[in-house]
Amino acid sequence: MTQISVHPYDPLSGEEMTRAVTAVRNAHPELVDIRFPVVRTDLPDKQVVRDYDATVAAGAEILRSAFLVVYDRASAQTYEARVDLRTDSVVDWQHIPDVQPAIMIEEIMRLDDIVKNDPASVEALNRHGVSDLSLLQVDPWSTGTLPIDGVDLRRRIIRASAYVREFVEDNGYARPVGNLVFVIDCNESAVVAIQEEDPIPLPPTSGNYDVGSVGRLRDDLRPLEIVQPDGPSFSVVGNVIEWQRWRLHVHVDPVEGLVVSDVSYLDDGQRRSILQRASISEMVVPYGDTSNDFYFRNVFDAGEYNLGKTVGPLTLGCDCLGEIRYLDAILADESGSPHTVENAICMHEEDYGILWKHWNFRYQDSAEVRRSRRFVVSSIHTIGNYEYGFFWYFYLDGTIQFEAKLTGIVQTRAIAPGAVPEFGTLVAPQLDAPNHQHLFNMRLDLEIDGPDNTVYEVDVIGQPLGPNNEHGNAIVARKTAIVNERAARRSCDAATARTWKVVNPAVRNRLGEPVGYKLIPFVGPTLLADENSDLARRAEFARHHLWVTRYDARELHAAGDYPNQHPGDGIGRWVEAERDLENTDVVLWHTFGTSHVPRPEDWPIMPCEYVGFSLKPFGFFDRNPSLDVPPSPGHCHT
Numbered sequence: 001m002t003q004i005s006v007h008p009y010d011p012l013s014g015e016e017m018t019r020a021v022t023a024v025r026n027a028h029p030e031l032v033d034i035r036f037p038v039v040r041t042d043l044p045d046k047q048v049v050r051d052y053d054a055t056v057a058a059g060a061e062i063l064r065s066a067f068l069v070v071y072d073r074a075s076a077q078t079y080e081a082r083v084d085l086r087t088d089s090v091v092d093w094q095h096i097p098d099v100q101p102a103i104m105i106e107e108i109m110r111l112d113d114i115v116k117n118d119p120a121s122v123e124a125l126n127r128h129g130v131s132d133l134s135l136l137q138v139d140p141w142s143t144g145t146l147p148i149d150g151v152d153l154r155r156r157i158i159r160a161s162a163y164v165r166e167f168v169e170d171n172g173y174a175r176p177v178g179n180l181v182f183v184i185d186c187n188e189s190a191v192v193a194i195q196e197e198d199p200i201p202l203p204p205t206s207g208n209y210d211v212g213s214v215g216r217l218r219d220d221l222r223p224l225e226i227v228q229p230d231g232p233s234f235s236v237v238g239n240v241i242e243w244q245r246w247r248l249h250v251h252v253d254p255v256e257g258l259v260v261s262d263v264s265y266l267d268d269g270q271r272r273s274i275l276q277r278a279s280i281s282e283m284v285v286p287y288g289d290t291s292n293d294f295y296f297r298n299v300f301d302a303g304e305y306n307l308g309k310t311v312g313p314l315t316l317g318c319d320c321l322g323e324i325r326y327l328d329a330i331l332a333d334e335s336g337s338p339h340t341v342e343n344a345i346c347m348h349e350e351d352y353g354i355l356w357k358h359w360n361f362r363y364q365d366s367a368e369v370r371r372s373r374r375f376v377v378s379s380i381h382t383i384g385n386y387e388y389g390f391f392w393y394f395y396l397d398g399t400i401q402f403e404a405k406l407t408g409i410v411q412t413r414a415i416a417p418g419a420v421p422e423f424g425t426l427v428a429p430q431l432d433a434p435n436h437q438h439l440f441n442m443r444l445d446l447e448i449d450g451p452d453n454t455v456y457e458v459d460v461i462g463q464p465l466g467p468n469n470e471h472g473n474a475i476v477a478r479k480t481a482i483v484n485e486r487a488a489r490r491s492c493d494a495a496t497a498r499t500w501k502v503v504n505p506a507v508r509n510r511l512g513e514p515v516g517y518k519l520i521p522f523v524g525p526t527l528l529a530d531e532n533s534d535l536a537r538r539a540e541f542a543r544h545h546l547w548v549t550r551y552d553a554r555e556l557h558a559a560g561d562y563p564n565q566h567p568g569d570g571i572g573r574w575v576e577a578e579r580d581l582e583n584t585d586v587v588l589w590h591t592f593g594t595s596h597v598p599r600p601e602d603w604p605i606m607p608c609e610y611v612g613f614s615l616k617p618f619g620f621f622d623r624n625p626s627l628d629v630p631p632s633p634g635h636c637h638t
Contacts, residue, residue: 006238008044008052008062009261009277011251014330014338020066020083021336027081027090031072037101037306038069039332040254042082043553046276046451046585049262053271065091071101073187076156078562099562100156102255102306103142104334107186111138111160115182118191125162128177128199135165137172138182139384142304145567146296146534148183151193153565156186159195159296164202171409171604173385174207174431178414181293197292200414203430207409207604226322232349234375236325241347243375245625246394247271250377252329252344254308255557256280258379258390265398267621273447274517275400275615280307280390281443281558281589282570284539286529287411289423289434294413298535301383303563310381313343319380320346329379346378355396355626370629372396385409389608397626403612406438410598410606425598433598439527439542441558442613444588445551448620449507449515451585455482455548456503458518459496483582485575488548492523500546501618505583510622520614521545522592538563540572542591547571551585558589 012020017039025034042065048055055062064085071078078099082092115121116133125133141159151157160182163172178200183193211217234243239251245266253259256279263275286298301307309331316324329344355372375394380387389405410433415421417430424434446453456479463474479501482488492498503516527542529535536543541558549555549571560569571589594611601607617625 007240007249007262008048009249009251009259010041010239011253011330012039012041012066012332014340016064016066016085017330017332017336017338019085019088020068020081021332023083023088023090024068024070024081027093028070028079031070031074033072033074035071035073035104035106035334036068036332036336037071037104037334038067038254039336040067041065042067043556045553046551049276050273052262069101076187096562099566100564101562102304102564103140103158103186105306105309106334107158108140110189111140111158111184112136114138114184114189114191115160115162118182120194121182121191124180124194124196125177127196128180129202130162130164130177135168135170137163137165139163141297142299142564143183143296144298144534144538145565148193148195151183155188155192157192157565158184158186160184161293166206169208169210171207171209173409173412174205174428174604175202176412176414176431177202179291179293195292200416201430203412203414203428205428205431207428207431209605226350228323228349232323232325234325234347234349236327236347239327241375241377243349243394244396246375248377248394250327250345250347250392252308252311252331252341252379253279254306254331255302257302257307257311257381258345258377258392260377260392263400265625267625272449272620274620276445276447276451278392278402278442278444281441281556282539282541282563283307283438283440283593284527284535284542284559285386285436285438286527286535286539287434287436288528289413289432291413291423294434297411298529298539299383300539300559300563301388303557303559303561305383307381307383310383311341311344311379312382313341314346314378314380315343320348320378322348322350324348344379346376348376349373350376352395355629356624369631370626371632374401382408385411391612396629397624398617398621400615401612402442402614403610404438404440405608405610406594406596407606407608409604410596410602411436425600427598427600427603431603433603435595435597437525437528437593437595438611439525439539439591439593440611441541442590442592443556443558444519444590444615446502446517446586446588446615448502448517449504451551452506452583453502453504453586454582454584455586455588456480456501457482457490458499458501459493461496481582482548484578484580485549486578488546488575488581489544490546490548491526492521492545494523500588502586502588503619509619511619513619515620516618517615517620518618519546519588519590520616521590522611522613524592524611525595526591528595534567537568538566540568541570541589542593545591547575547589547591548581549574549587549589550579550581551587555587558591 179197357369359367
């Protein structure tokens with residue numbers, strides 16, 4: 001039976017996942033202990049997506065295939081498989097040598113028992129003042145390629161740190177066990193090394209933040225209700241959403257998390273493409289503490305931990321407010337069995353203040369003003385101590401915005417009584433929150449009225465005194481075409497309000513200019529680790545704010561497909577090809593984030609911090625596309 005999907009980018013159903021996993025098992029019975037770190041839709045050729053409307057109109061079939069990462073634990077080998085879902089047959093099978101797939105959730109869940117059942121680890125914990133192991137919490141840390149004495153890094157290795165809880169729901173990060181790290185072989189389920197220094201007393205205070213722990217609550221917050229009596233202004237069919245001339249596809253990918261794709265705008269009866277696919281290609285969280293229990297802590301949350309698998313269910317009135325619609329996420333565990341995360345994606349509208357206004361005080365008694373609103377697509381992912389909320393906003397004026405909301409619990413380190421942190425902040429007695437960074441890389445596969453685009457770097461600069469600028473007040477927008485990947489490593493410049501404009505030279509607006517959208521970047525830090533460090537080689541994408549590459553279907557993840565225990569791959573290697581970038585299918589890779597010096601106010605739970613970027617039309621429309629937004633019902637009141 002041929003599988004017909006609503007959209008070519010639709011995620012696999014649970015039934016499709018089961019069939020794909022079964023096909024691999026049947027095709028390779030010689031693999032006796034296989035796991036499935038990734039089971040996802042095999043991305044179709046982009047032309048299939050471009051032809052979506054014509055395919056639907058013709059009633060034709062949209063063919064489906066599955067992509068799987070297969071890990072044979074018995075031989076410690078990794079494979080990639082593609083399964084044709086028409087025939088349930090494996091049509092492509094590749095051995096990927098010398099890589100480790102992402103750390104699996106089942107491996108993380110075994111860590112507590114591995115440590116508790118290892119006599120040497122129990123003795124070490126006793127030396128550090130931990131004798132009751134019933135509530136011990138053990139967290140994983142990917143190890144990169146930094147050496148470990150006496151350990152062969154070709155093994156599948158995780159480092160792990162311990163925290164002490166007093167009850168099941170207790171915030172273990174309030175009592176980290178200092179100067180103690182366990183090195184665990186995941187295939188052997190064994191502790192293979194213990195890295196230990198002098199014991200440090202456990203921090204003395206709790207860090208709980210639930211209603212029962214914080215004391216008296218405020219009693220002067222009155223209800224705030226958001227009501228849409230006629231229902232929302234958007235429609236949802238499968239994973240395709242339409243709102244105010246926008247149409248887009250959304251889903252949760254097991255690696256990248258929330259993915260927005262096939263974004264178009266209906267302009268004067270013509271559906272115009274803007275964004276083929278956008279997702280977090282990678283993110284890295286490097287810690288800046290040099291102590292022996294922290295120097296190795298830098299995590300690639302997408303490639304090392306499968307970011308999408310950490311998505312959680314959302315709750316009306318708490319995570320989302322208003323007239324809400326949800327989408328579930330169906331994901332496969334490492335055995336290949338599908339499970340459903342209910343309400344994984346939240347969709348709603350929200351008021352966003354004034355859209356535009358002018359009061360013609362000479363001739364009119366009242367102003368013309370319109371209210372703005374935006375359509376919101378969001379998901380929230382929990383990775384250990386941190387929460388990441390990912391929010392896409394679509395506006396009435398053609399703007400697209402992405403925002404990451406960082407919250408959760410800061411990572412902590414025990415320090416001796418009276419000690420002053422050198423690389424962090426004291427957030428509670430004897431509790432240090434080390435300095436660190438959160439650096440995201442968003443892969444933006446733009447298609448401005450089609451795939452043949454050119455990217456310009458635009459700087460707003462003042463001109464020196466001279467001919468045609470006798471008064472020294474001239475301001476120009478200086479455009480520089482990025483014509484080859486050799487020049488594709490770019491940095492933000494706040495002084496020149498630097499943006500990057502993507503245009504289609506073959507399509508002109510009514511003023512004769514090529515249509516375009518501009519990327520307005522988040523002007524923040526890049527990677528602070530030394531350029532000769534192990535981390536800088538592995539996270540090269542984070543050393544620049546923007547990269548531009550020519551589209552290649554194999555290039556999805558900025559640090560490569562397998563960053564776990566890998567010395568470095570990805571975008572830094574790809575641009576060595578020095579492919580031409582003019583009037584072709586280009587991909588932008590935007591790195592943005594924050595350097596987090598924790599505050600006492602970030603403890604015991606951190607208020608949201610916000611980072612992101614915008615995509616704004618620049619000549620894409622002939623004039624303000626929101627002129628036809630109607631006045632508010634009843635217009636304005638005095």
